[in-house]
Amino acid sequence: MSQLSKEQIVESVPQKGFFGHPKGLFTLFFTEFWERFSYYGMRAILVFYMYYEVSKGGLGISEPTALAIMSIYGSLVYMSGIIGGWLADRVFGTSRAVFFGGIFIMLGHIVLAFPGNLTMFFISMALIVLGTGLLKPNISSIVGDIYATDDIRRDSGFSVFYMGINMGSFLAPLTVGTIGLDYNFHLGFGLAAIGMFVGLIIFLITKKKNLGLAGTQIANPLTPVERKRYVKIFIAAIVILGVLLFITIPRGWLTFNSFIALVGILGFVIPFSYFFFMYRSPKTTADEKSRIIAYIPLFLAAVMFWAIAEQGSTILALYADKRTDLDVFGFHISPAWFQSLNPLFIITLAPVFAWLWMKLGKKQPSIPQKFSLGIFFAGLSFIVILLPAYFGGTDTLVNPLWLVLxxxxxxxxxxxxxxxxxxxxxxxxxxxxxxxxMSLWFLSNAAAQALNAQLVKFYSDKTEMMYFGIIGGVAIVLSVILFAISPVIQKFMKGVH
Known part of the structure; x- marks a missing residue:
């Protein structure tokens, strides 16, 4: 089959039909809405499920271990995207990757929906990790396929898509979180599985009419010779992994701490290996190599941002449960509900930002400048949350408005x-x-959460102010540096704005 051009793919997609955007955005918007409902619903109660006592329906894992597992799990979810991206680019295309990923995610939540032991828990985590790796980067890549490269609606379209992500993320903690914490954890996980099932149905029913050829092309298909070689590599890797586990686990070499350290190393080694591989590839043009160089500082900025933002499901979830006054005006707040605030604010503000970028047009900040603003605000958010301890100490419950701010x-x-x-x-x-x-972009989140698995062990009542202050201060300093070098980065982007 001959390769389709970008123009042919875009022409196959109805370019109007969803609030002035291509009709395919409807399919991608609602597929991702339900996938995020599924994922963030599960995540809203997962850390509590791990450290709550068995008598309360939890697994009884210690709080520091639960926080570390949560971070490692998040890292592996995004790290697996590199496998999903490779399979899409070389084996079956992004559309099929999205469908197969949704199946794995749904199965993972079904396993969690039944009472079980730690073994079943880790099996469910493995299924969700694999599924998200297939679905998450590839559905975002399809969004890029439905727009022409110079289409001024592109940034706005991604903002609309991002709003869909956060609509699902907003509803999930309120529904799955309430059912999981107030009634039964497994009922909550079951509701998450239903959400993924709905997303799969929407994708299957509407993709042919709305997406056209988007997502169907295999960008760099394997040759028959390569296919045979990679099958052999895959089998060899499985055998080697099995032997390593057989040797290291009984001898005590593979412990939870050593696994955290390994994931932490891989979180940075894998993305920069990919940068090197893409840069050295003969298939990469001179302009594309320059853009790869420009992408590296943006990637590092994203790591710093996500290292703070992703602590909403770990440190700030614990903060909500243990440090926050949850009884306000005679009304009890569930600690899971705070995880709805992030998507709620995004739903409210995403149209404003989408409108702002379109209104500013060519006068809007450059991409590197927008990134510097991103990590500045992330750092400021940690400076704000240390203030209650500064004013009132760490032995009193905090007004929930501090967490909201x-x-x-x-x-x-x-x-x-x-x-x-x-x-x-x-x-x-x-x-x-x-x-x-696109998988590489999500590896910034993987690297951040691998880093967090090391950082969260330093958090305690005694170190609270220092913890938030150091991390927030580093982010603000990096934001100033990135803003200063933005013109240099922009030159390497070779006309991309």
């Missing part, structure tokens, strides 16, 4: 960085590595 500020940063990062990735990606570069 901190989350609001980090959302301002997220809207400057995340949808812009998705769009910038599709623009800066080498043609032969389109889906894999």
């Amino acid at each position: 901190s989350i609001f500020i980090v959302v301002l940063g997220e809207l400057c960085l995340s949808p812009v990062g998705l769009s910038a990735t599709t623009k800066l990606a080498p043609a032969a590595f389109s889906a894999q570069t």
